[in-house]
Amino acid sequence: MxxxxxxxxxxxxxxxxxxxxxxxxxxxxxxxxxxxxxxxxxxxxxxxxxxxxxxxxxxxxxxxxxxxxxxxxxxxxxxxxxxxxxxxxxxxxxPVTEVPPIEIDKPLGHKSENLDTLFEHRVLGVRNIQERKIFKIRSELNRYIREFMKENEFVEIQTPKILAGATEGGAEVFKFDYFGKEATLAQSPQFYKQIMVGAFERVFEIGPAFRAEPSTTSRHVSEITMLDMEMGFIESHEDVLKMTEKLLYYVLTKIYEEHKEELKSWNAPELVLKPEIPRYTVKELHQMYTKTTGINTIGEKDVRPEEERWICEYSKKENGCEAVFVTEFPIESMKFYHMVNPRDPSTVLWADLLFRGLEIATCPMREHRYEKLVEQMKSAGLDPEHPGYKYYLQAFKFGLPPHGGFGFGIDRLTEKIIGLGNVKEAILFPRDMNRLTP
Amino acid sequence: MxxxxxxxxxxxxxxxxxxxxxxxxxxxxxxxxxxxxxxxxxxxxxxxxxxxxxxxxxxxxxxxxxxxxxxxxxxxxxxxxxxxxxxxxxxxxxPVTEVPPIEIDKPLGHKSENLDTLFEHRVLGVRNIQERKIFKIRSELNRYIREFMKENEFVEIQTPKILAGATEGGAEVFKFDYFGKEATLAQSPQFYKQIMVGAFERVFEIGPAFRAEPSTTSRHVSEITMLDMEMGFIESHEDVLKMTEKLLYYVLTKIYEEHKEELKSWNAPELVLKPEIPRYTVKELHQMYTKTTGINTIGEKDVRPEEERWICEYSKKENGCEAVFVTEFPIESMKFYHMVNPRDPSTVLWADLLFRGLEIATCPMREHRYEKLVEQMKSAGLDPEHPGYKYYLQAFKFGLPPHGGFGFGIDRLTEKIIGLGNVKEAILFPRDMNRLTP
Missing domain, CATH: 2.40.50.140 (Nucleic acid-binding proteins)
Incomplete structure (x- = not known):
């Protein structure tokens, strides 16, 4: 034959x-x-x-x-x-005897008003040569990430997506009956990756995370793919930021080297990146934005989406780098497991990584001291005896070193690399409030 | 510093x-x-x-x-x-001031009667040097699998775990409220990997799958990690079996080369494997088993666990290979998307891969002809208009080539490589009927 x-x-x-x-x-x-x-x-x-x-x-x-x-x-x-x-x-x-409902031989429209049609016909849409490039690039992105993680001695873990109860805050969690008990779907592997620092010091996971967000923006879906990393024995928050920028630089330069043609065909922007990512505190960002635009954001506890876009544009022009760290978030946005900034207790050791105007990762340092953590938990109105916390706290009681990590949105990163306008375009079969199929 | x-x-x-x-x-x-x-x-x-x-x-x-x-x-x-x-x-x-509830400096007991204690203290147990080897090997297993898949031009995909409805059979599915609609947790990426053959011909995914099995055996958990592969343009079922044995041989020989010390410390058995895996039909297996043991299984529609153990032992001795394909399952065990054996319509083109006495993968060929598939679906009492099937069928209506693939249990494979006695020992934080924590 x-x-x-x-x-x-x-x-x-x-x-x-x-x-x-x-x-x-x-x-x-x-x-x-x-x-x-x-x-x-x-x-x-x-x-x-x-x-x-x-x-x-x-x-x-x-x-x-x-x-x-x-x-x-x-x-x-x-x-x-x-x-x-x-x-x-x-x-x-x-033989195929019916006319396909969408074009397979020419690029599909990605205009925002056509997106619903795009997703409705995704089963055939992925055969479109232009379309499948997105998912080839995404696949390779995952591979480069794993290369980097291996090179830096991170062990890949697979943690449960079925959890005992809502842990990181009650809302926005899918709940279901688990043999007569209430279970929830993991919003992130947060607790497990921290627990695993106790075994391997450095761990990562690429997997699904579930968010019951009743939101239909271009940035939100209810099932996302996250790259989660956690590293122990860090000297300071700085080590987390250093690892984050090393990863971003490795992965993006590799993607741009290896997928020139595909990126060009999507009119992806040229990559403007430096190995060291410029850093601005939330305070600085508010001041710079207010001064330039006349829109007063000074004192605001969060960063507005338009500020995220502005600072990336600004940094691209001024620093030759379209990625930016926004650091020292106000204490109000802190989660109980974050570490308060010892140099300024009105802020938390949390940085957001922005790329091309969008937050693609959060990179905090954790509170690793058991008593302090329990205290922060209680201040947040949480019960340390809840089964969702009990085991987690055990890891701290019996010795977890200083650590920090990041959660990277694989969907958002893919979107931004290719220059798509909606995170759902970077997901094979996206899920949101209104879409549960195909 | x-x-x-x-x-x-x-x-x-x-x-x-x-x-x-x-x-x-x-x-x-x-x-x-x-x-x-x-x-x-x-x-x-x-x-x-x-x-x-x-x-x-x-x-x-x-x-x-x-x-x-x-x-x-x-x-x-x-x-x-x-x-x-x-x-x-x-x-x-x-400082750690309380005595840890389990030993961290000596190997933990893995006797079956102690397993519940092992999992209850897993948060600390993973720090045990002997214990963490399991998860290091598991991590590397995933890496070798990905190497092989890349080498053979499979594209890694990430498919949704939230589905519109029970698709592969109604029972054993977790259900939950999804913004007012009923959703279920994916039991496997079966439909999506087949759909994606239309885009990439060859795809794979490593991810979680959810089974609401009210079972507490040593082989079942409610959240598993699966390696799913699907390949198109195959000549016959043979191509699927060839790819499966190539993967198994690559991955196992690599694990045994690279992790000698760890495997030795676990008293893992020596690897007895050949590049070509011996094949026995279900009929042959029943006959051989009956003849040898005197226990009559002839005519049975499924393979008993003790037959699985027996044939692996037999093949290890007789063929120098402790992996075995059991082929040509009786038509009664067929799922609607399987292909009937054209040479013997009382059987289906489905093979199980056994290793060291346990089924670690199923490797069927699919029915790719739209009309035939719809017919098989109706015979099985399923509604082709159900949203869980409608999109799936679209892929066939508009042209899917002959294809087949496998579902590999990463947990079971890890268990068998190391020589553990229960699949849960190979899972960081196992989930079963009685265990939802840690």
């Missing part, structure tokens, strides 16, 4: 007979001849069908029909890969 | 002052001297404390206390790493 070759291998078989398999990607009749484009996982091959009885086999068949084609590989400077298949014999492996 | 070195780096600093950080792993007084073992992520360092005022710093402190130690690195043939720290200065970074 002849071995299948892939579309980008034809060049190595000029003058020989080859066997191709794939999907009917395009069909065009021109003066008695038919040009067929066949799509496979690597690309698209051009086939010239001159024999009418062969062309007739495609009569009534639609794009997406699965074909097997044997023929002669011939040099042809005008063909996409400078090579064409002549004298083909076609076998229809699987 | 002096830079921390790790326990296995001391050898490179003989005669110099070093800074170590870690956990108090053991403390032993001997004739006026105190030996301290300090644990870090790489191993354990031995420190000789002769100065009483330094030793006194540890008075009343328990194992797990977080320490910083500076001292002279000195050659010492009797010490574990042939090196010892002399004239140390100790700093207590974080």
């Amino acid at each position: 002849q071995k299948r070759i892939l579309s980008d291998e034809i060049n190595g078989h000029i003058g020989k007979e080859v066997l191709l398999k794939g999907w009917l990607h395009k069909k065009r009749a021109m003066g008695g001849m038919t040009f067929v484009l066949l799509r496979d996982r690597r690309g698209v091959a051009q086939i010239l069908v001159e024999d009418k009885s062969e062309a007739d086999k495609l009569d009534g068949l639609q794009l997406g029909t699965v074909l097997e084609i044997t023929g002669q590989a011939v040099e042809e400077p005008r063909a996409p890969l400078k090579v064409e298949i002549h004298e083909p014999k076609l076998t229809v492996l699987l | 002096q830079k921390r070195i790790l326990s296995d780096e001391i050898n490179g600093h003989i005669g110099k002052e070093v800074l170590l950080k870690g956990w108090l792993h053991k403390k032993r007084a001997m004739g006026g001297m105190t030996f301290v073992l300090l644990r870090d992520r790489r191993g354990v360092a031995q420190i000789l404390v002769e100065d009483k005022s330094e030793a006194d710093k540890l008075d009343g402190l328990q194992l797990g206390t977080v320490l910083e130690i500076t001292g002279q690195a000195v050659e010492e043939p009797r010490a574990p790493l042939k090196v010892e720290i002399h004239e140390p200065k100790l700093t207590v970074l974080l």
